[in-house]
Amino acid sequence: MPVFVEDPAHFSKSRLKSDLVAHNVSLPPAASKKEVYVELHLKHIDQKNAADFSSDEEDQVQDALSPEDAEIPDPSGLTDDDLKAALLKRGVKAGPIVASTRALYEKKLSKLLQSDGHDQLNGAEKGVLYSDSEEEEEEENGDEADAESACTGAEEDKRETVEQSDQAQQESSQNDDFDYPQCFLPSSRLHVRASRHREPRPKWNSGNALKSSEQNWSRCTQIPAGISRASSVDQRSGLGSGLDTPVVNKCTMMNQSLYYTPKASPRERGMKLPQEPVKDTFKDLLPDAETTPTGIYATRRRPIKGAAGRPIQYAYPDTPASPTTLERREVERRLVPIHIQILVFLIVACLLYLIYVCVEDSSFVALLDSLSQGSESEEGLLVQTEAQDTLALSEQE
Amino acid sequence: MSSTSQKHKEFVAEPMGEKPVMALAGIGEVLGKRLAEKGFDKAYVVLGQFLVLKKDEELFRDWLKDTCGANAKQQGDCYGCLKEWCDAFL
Numbered sequence: 001m002p003v004f005v006e007d008p009a010h011f012s013k014s015r016l017k018s019d020l021v022a023h024n025v026s027l028p029p030a031a032s033k034k035e036v037y038v039e040l041h042l043k044h045i046d047q048k049n050a051a052d053f054s055s056d057e058e059d060q061v062q063d064a065l066s067p068e069d070a071e072i073p074d075p076s077g078l079t080d081d082d083l084k085a086a087l088l089k090r091g092v093k094a095g096p097i098v099a100s101t102r103a104l105y106e107k108k109l110s111k112l113l114q115s116d117g118h119d120q121l122n123g124a125e126k127g128v129l130y131s132d133s134e135e136e137e138e139e140e141n142g143d144e145a146d147a148e149s150a151c152t153g154a155e156e157d158k159r160e161t162v163e164q165s166d167q168a169q170q171e172s173s174q175n176d177d178f179d180y181p182q183c184f185l186p187s188s189r190l191h192v193r194a195s196r197h198r199e200p201r202p203k204w205n206s207g208n209a210l211k212s213s214e215q216n217w218s219r220c221t222q223i224p225a226g227i228s229r230a231s232s233v234d235q236r237s238g239l240g241s242g243l244d245t246p247v248v249n250k251c252t253m254m255n256q257s258l259y260y261t262p263k264a265s266p267r268e269r270g271m272k273l274p275q276e277p278v279k280d281t282f283k284d285l286l287p288d289a290e291t292t293p294t295g296i297y298a299t300r301r302r303p304i305k306g307a308a309g310r311p312i313q314y315a316y317p318d319t320p321a322s323p324t325t326l327e328r329r330e331v332e333r334r335l336v337p338i339h340i341q342i343l344v345f346l347i348v349a350c351l352l353y354l355i356y357v358c359v360e361d362s363s364f365v366a367l368l369d370s371l372s373q374g375s376e377s378e379e380g381l382l383v384q385t386e387a388q389d390t391l392a393l394s395e396q397e
Numbered sequence: 398m399s400s401t402s403q404k405h406k407e408f409v410a411e412p413m414g415e416k417p418v419m420a421l422a423g424i425g426e427v428l429g430k431r432l433a434e435k436g437f438d439k440a441y442v443v444l445g446q447f448l449v450l451k452k453d454e455e456l457f458r459d460w461l462k463d464t465c466g467a468n469a470k471q472q473g474d475c476y477g478c479l480k481e482w483c484d485a486f487l
Contacts (some may be wrong), residue, residue, distance in 0.1 A: 095451035103463070104456050 008041040016041050018110045021117040022074060075106040075113070083109060090116075405474065408440075409481045416440045423467065423474030431465040447479045454480075 008016060016037035020027055025044045028036045078086060080097040083105055087094045090112045094105050405422035413420070418440050419429035437443050450456040457479075458472040467475065 093451075095453070096449055098449060100446060100460075101449055101456075104450070104460055107459065108456070 008038045011038075011041070013037060015110070018114050019074060020044070022110075022113050075109040087112075401477070402474070405478045405481070408478050409485060412486055413440045413444070413482065418443055421475050422478035423471040424465075425471075428465045428467055428471065435464055437464070443475075444479060444482075447476075447483075452480065452483065 008019075011019070013034050016034070017027060020037065020040055023044055025040055028040065075083065075086075080102070083102075084094050084097055086109055087105060090109075092108065092112070094108075095101065097105055402422055404420070408416070408420055408422060416439070417429065418424055418432050418437055419426065421440055421443060424432065424443075432438070432443065437446070446460065447457055450460065454476055457476055458469075461467045461472045461475060
């Protein structure tokens with residue numbers, strides 16, 4: 001097994017921090033210098049490592065390792081296989097851990113360890129993400145009870161959560177979990193699950209459970225009362241906007257589930273208050289809305305005008321015409337329209353044809369004569385007299 | 398579709414063969430030099446690292462950052478380039 005002799009002074013500050021967190025050492029204030037971190041690192045961690053390495057006896061090694069084993073391995077101190085196993089435990093399927101990849105995987109593990117550490121402290125937020133699941137196993141029941149205790153209220157479950165919450169309290173230095181409403185308690189379940197590995201079950205039946213259950217009861221009653229007060233205040237202050245109502249709905253949903261457990265007076269008060277005002281305000285907003293079983297209200301969207309055969313409610317003006325078309329239109333208005341022109345043409349053509357036909361039929365010559373007489377009357381007369389003279393002459397001879 | 402650079406298209410169009418590491422998208426002269434100093438002088442060596450990391454994006458990007466100081470865009474380009482090459486030829 002390779003022995004890593006590393007000088008903490010060469011580590012980066014963040015590395016020192018993560019190592020300290022991993023070894024459960026309380027961090028100095030954030031603005032401390034690196035030397036402080038190095039000192040702490042040397043004091044706590046190196047001591048442990050020295051203890052590990054000093055003897056090869058299994059017991060000692062196990063004792064030294066067991067508190068760290070489940071959750072707080074030092075990435076750089078692990079073998080390749082151990083590193084791989086630790087990553088796998090956290091759901092990371094690591095590839096081959098070779099010289100070039102080792103550093104990356106160590107970094108990844110330390111990141112995961114840090115986030116685990118953060119989970120312990122900020123468990124409240126994460127708790128919301130986990131929904132109640134129903135598992136039959138007794139052990140699981142205890143864990144799930146963290147979430148369900150709020151809803152189901154079995155006393156045994158209560159004791160378990162109390163038990164676990166106590167453990168959480170002991171382990172994490174901060175008690176922020178318990179200032180949150182009951183619903184967020186299950187967050188500690190994450191960490192608590194792991195801790196279960198260490199502490200045996202018989203602890204349930206210790207006298208502690210009863211005492212702390214009482215404490216929790218009072219806490220339970222306080223918290224729901226607080227919520228009910230808060231929600232009722234919200235509602236009284238006038239929920240005009242639609243935004244508030246969903247939030248209130250959520251609160252009341254939670255409150256309703258909460259109120260199953262503590263059989264204290266605030267429950268009745270709480271149950272009545274959230275239900276009525278919520279419904280009233282919502283109904284005020286949308287008096288027409290039908291009540292739906294799921295409590296989800298949806299209004300029909302206004303249809304798109306003119307699309308898919310819907311009636312056009314706003315008609316757009318005709319397409320605008322360019323100036324040339326406008327001019328052309330005006331000019332055309334003044335000129336004789338084409339149809340009339342064609343008609344006139346046809347009429348004239350017909351007339352000419354008729355004339356031609358008539359002329360051909362009757363005395364063409366007479367027509368001509370009459371025409372010429374009209375035009376050349378004197379010459380015509382002279383010609384006639386000459387013609388008569390010649391005739392007379394011819395007759396005399 | 399996000400745009401890919403000319404370099405990317407050229408790299409992905411054919412087997413990389415003996416192309417230098419600077420042929421990778423996102424890896425220019427400076428980064429290429431740094432990689433070469435660390436021993437990654439050919440594109441296929443970087444491909445090797447990419448494959449050893451099981452084509453994991455996060456790990457590969459971290460590795461690039463640690464090894465040659467690539468910024469986020471360069472990391473992304475290189476990762477995309479190698480991934481597409483693998484999809485096509487591996």
